Structure formats: structure tokens, C-alpha cells
Amino acid sequence: xxxxxxxxxxxxxxxxxxxxxxxxxxxxxxxxxxxxxxxxxxxxxxxxxxxxxxxxxxxxxxxxxxxxxxxxxxxxxxxxxxxxxxxxxxxxxxxxxxxxxxxxxxxxxxxxxxxxxxxxxxxxxxxxxxxxxxxxxxxxxxxxxxxxxxxxxxxxxxxxxxxxxxxxxxxxxxxxxxxxxxxxxxxxxxxxxxxxxxxxxxxxxxxxxxxxxxxxxxxxxxxxxxxxxxxxxxxxxxxxxxxxxxxxxxxxxxxxxxxxxxxxxxxxxxxxxxxxxxxxxxxxxxxxxxxxxxxxxxxxxxxxxxxxxx
Numbered sequence: 001x002x003x004x005x006x007x008x009x010x011x012x013x014x015x016x017x018x019x020x021x022x023x024x025x026x027x028x029x030x031x032x033x034x035x036x037x038x039x040x041x042x043x044x045x046x047x048x049x050x051x052x053x054x055x056x057x058x059x060x061x062x063x064x065x066x067x068x069x070x071x072x073x074x075x076x077x078x079x080x081x082x083x084x085x086x087x088x089x090x091x092x093x094x095x096x097x098x099x100x101x102x103x104x105x106x107x108x109x110x111x112x113x114x115x116x117x118x119x120x121x122x123x124x125x126x127x128x129x130x131x132x133x134x135x136x137x138x139x140x141x142x143x144x145x146x147x148x149x150x151x152x153x154x155x156x157x158x159x160x161x162x163x164x165x166x167x168x169x170x171x172x173x174x175x176x177x178x179x180x181x182x183x184x185x186x187x188x189x190x191x192x193x194x195x196x197x198x199x200x201x202x203x204x205x206x207x208x209x210x211x212x213x214x215x216x217x218x219x220x221x222x223x224x225x226x227x228x229x230x231x232x233x234x235x236x237x238x239x240x241x242x243x244x245x246x247x248x249x250x251x252x253x254x255x256x257x258x259x260x261x262x263x264x265x266x267x268x269x270x271x272x273x274x275x276x277x278x279x280x281x282x283x284x285x286x287x288x289x290x291x292x293x294x295x296x297x298x299x300x301x302x303x304x305x306x307x308x309x310x
Contacts, residue, residue: 006265007077012090019090021268026096028275029267030103036282039105039298043146043169046113046131047074048093049138052084056091059134063114068122069182074114107298109144110135110165118153119181128156132163143167144299146261150222152179158216167218167303169261174202177222197227198239204247206256209302209309218306220299223247226262226281229273241277245284252294257302 006015033040050056060075067073082088085095100106113134117123135142145160145168147153152170160168171177176192196202205223213219224244229237244260251258260281267274288294297305 007074008071012080015265016090018265018268021271022264023089023096025267025271025275026264027099028271029264029278030100030106032275032279032282033106034103036286037105037296038282038285039107039296039301041107041109041144041146041298041300042100043109043111043144044093044097044139045111045115045148046135046138047091047115049097050092051094052092053081056081059137060114062134063127063130065114065116065127065131066122066124067117067120069120072117072120105296105298107144107300108139108142109146109299110139110142111146112148113138115148117149117151117181118147118156119151119179121181125156125159128153129159132160132165136163140164143303144220145169145217147179150177150179151181161216165217167220167299169259169299170213170219170221172202172205172222172224174205176202193225194227197225198233198236198243200243200246204250204258206247206251206254206258208254208256209305212257212302212306214306214310218303220257220259220302222261223251223257223259224261226260226266226278228262228266229270229277231270237277241280244281248281248284248288248294252288252292255292257297 006019032038047056047059050059057078060078065073070076081091085092097108100108113131116128116131118128143164143166145165147168150169150171152168157168171179176189176196180189192201205221207221224247226244227240233240248258250256285294285296289296
């Protein structure tokens with residue numbers, strides 16, 4: 001949806017087709033997860049729960065995030081917001097959330113209420129706390145947090161624990177993936193992350209349960225971002241698939257974790273190609289389940305295992 005880190009980067013004219021495509025892709029992703037018994041965490045921006053513009057305005061009224069760059073605030077996009085999901089499929093998503101809830105083994109986590117940027121200049125901890133309070137008001141069962149743009153703010157983790165958060169998705173252990181702001185996300189880092197999706201530059205980023213950081217929250221680090229299909233890189237699609245399969249195989253053989261993630265709007269264009277690619281990954285997971293007793297887990301599943309072994 002447009003709130004998922006898109007509204008401050010693209011206009012609806014530039015990215016609207018991806019957003020509408022995500023609405024078509026999500027039910028089909030869920031059917032693949034059902035077919036292959038995949039446990040997944042859906043980190044949802046709280047604004048998508050709102051039933052209408054009035055509720056959205058009322059909840060945003062409680063927030064005053066003092067970003068130095070005001071374009072980061074969703075309030076600047078309110079003139080583009082319609083009255084409800086029927087009129088505006090770009091900014092509301094309660095029907096999709098309800099569909100996710102009908103599929104077994106899908107965890108509903110949080111991506112903050114306002115797609116809050118925890119490392120950008122101007123914002124403060126009490127503002128992040130106000131944002132989390134809105135999350136709790138909408139989804140009291142949310143225990144897994146994914147920081148928007150991976151802007152993990154270690155100072156905010158202890159406070160998040162007060163609101164029922166037990167785990168977050170950390171970044172890969174490499175300097176090109178470590179938390180960055182809009183200013184520190186340099187071109188060289190972006191280029192190296194792109195290359196790393198096809199060629200093993202930084203390793204597979206698998207890890208064992210005993211190596212997971214547990215304080216102040218359980219850090220379920222990312223292993224790989226599933227980049228969307230690109231016609232420009234079509235000739236090296238096999239490398240991208242092999243990169244992911246090799247990481248999964250390493251994790252399965254070593255009884256380790258491999259954390260794959262993406263945004264639904266990444267599948268919004270070239271839907272068929274992206275879904276076929278995803279199914280190739282899931283077929284490999286199915287093979288690893290049989291050969292190595294590999295298990296599919298969402299973030300709350302990992303927390304449950306940590307409770308047992310700690």
C-alpha cells in the first residue's frame with residue numbers, strides 16, 4: 001500500500017500500478033503459503049487498518065512527528081486520501097488484513113502505525129512511543145516489529161517491550177546492510193546490495209538459535225531481501241534464485257535460520273514472474289523439509305523456540 005515506504009518516494013502516478021498489483025498478488029501469495037505450509041509474519045503499517053478517512057485523521061491527530069524533512073510525515077499525503085477502501089484502494093487495507101487472518105500460520109506483526117522512521121533527524125522517542133500506542137489500539141496481539149526502512153533504533157527497543165513487542169527484524173551483519181538513514185544510504189551501498197542479490201559478496205547470513213541476541217528484544221536478523229523480477233536483469237535470474245537456494249540449503253544442513261523478506265508491492269508489477277520465482281523457492285523449501293527436517297517459522301514461532309531453549 002502507499003503507506004509502506006512509498007508515499008514519500010513516488011507519486012501515485014509513478015507507483016500506483018504496483019500498489020494495485022499488490023492487492024492482486026497478496027491472495028495468491030497466501031495460497032502458495034497454504035500449499036507449501038509456510039509460516040510467515042506480515043508486518044503491517046497501522047494506518048491500513050483504518051476503516052475510513054475520519055478514523056485515519058483522528059489517529060494521526062494524536063501524532064506529531066517532528067521530522068526535519070517533513071516529506072516523511074504521512075500527514076503531507078492526506079489530500080490524496082479518499083474516504084474509504086472502496087473509493088481508495090491505495091491507502092486502506094482492512095479487507096486484505098482480514099484475508100491474511102483466514103490463512104493458517106500467518107502472524108500479524110507491526111511495521112509501526114505511521115511507517116515511522118526511527119533514525120531520521122527530528123523525531124524523538126516519545127513520538128515513537130505515541131506511534132506504538134496507536135498500534136496497540138489496533139492490534140493488541142502484535143508482538144513482532146519490523147522497523148520501516150530497517151532503521152533499527154536500539155534506544156527504542158527497551159521501550160517497545162512495554163507494549164508487548166518481543167522480537168524485531170534486525171539487519172544482516174554487513175556494513176552495506178547496517179541501519180541507515182536517507183542521508184547515509186549511499187550509492188555504493190545500494191550498488192553493492194544489488195550485486196549481493198546475485199553474487200555472494202557478504203555470505204548467506206544464516207545463524208543458529210544460540211547466537212540470537214535476546215536483549216532488550218529478540219533479534220531475528222534478516223538473511224535476504226527477495227528483490228522483485230526485473231526485465232533488465234532477466235538473463236541473471238538464475239543467479240538470483242541460486243543465491244537464495246544456496247542460503248536456504250546451508251541453513252537446513254546446519255540447523256540454522258534463513259530469514260527471507262519482501263514487500264507485497266514488490267510483486268505488484270510482473271506478478272506472474274514474481275509468483276513463479278517465489279514458488280521455485282518454496283519448492284526448494286519443501287525439498288529441504290523432507291531431506292533435512294527444515295522447518296518454516298514466522299517470527300513468533302522463533303520466539304517460542306527461544307523460550308524453550310533459554
